Amino acid sequence: MSDRPNLDKLIIGTREQSEDCDCVVCAPYDGINLGLPDNLTGTCHKCGCAVQFRPSSPKKPPRMCWDCMLIELAKHEDDGDEDAFMITPKTLEEISEYLNNLNKKKSH
Numbered sequence: 409m410s411d412r413p414n415l416d417k418l419i420i421g422t423r424e425q426s427e428d429c430d431c432v433v434c435a436p437y438d439g440i441n442l443g444l445p446d447n448l449t450g451t452c453h454k455c456g457c458a459v460q461f462r463p464s465s466p467k468k469p470p471r472m473c474w475d476c477m478l479i480e481l482a483k484h485e486d487d488g489d490e491d492a493f494m495i496t497p498k499t500l501e502e503i504s505e506y507l508n509n510l511n512k513k514k515s516h
């Protein structure tokens with residue numbers, strides 16, 4: 409398993425594409441801070457934690473938090489599966505930052 413997940417495999421989708429994807433990756437929601445005031449909240453279909461997403465994000469596919477997405481990605485790398493996750497450029501940016509911070513913490 410590689411140290412860094414391959415984020416390139418994720419779809420950064422248009423809304424039309426994303427209605428057909430396997431999962432929508434959402435930012436975690438701590439119950440207090442919304443990324444944007446009109447964000448909607450829901451739960452991760454894997455672990456049941458709270459997530460937040462834009463009102464414009466696709467409704468049909470299940471939602472998944474970052475942590476579960478990373479686990480799924482790692483699994484896919486092992487299995488060679490090619491499930492499609494929908495992720496917005498903004499969320500991708502946030503996850504990259506999150507991973508950078510994790511790596512920083514590890515090296516201490």
Ligand SMILES: [Zn+2]
Nearest residue numbers: 452455473476
């Ligand atoms: Zn989760």
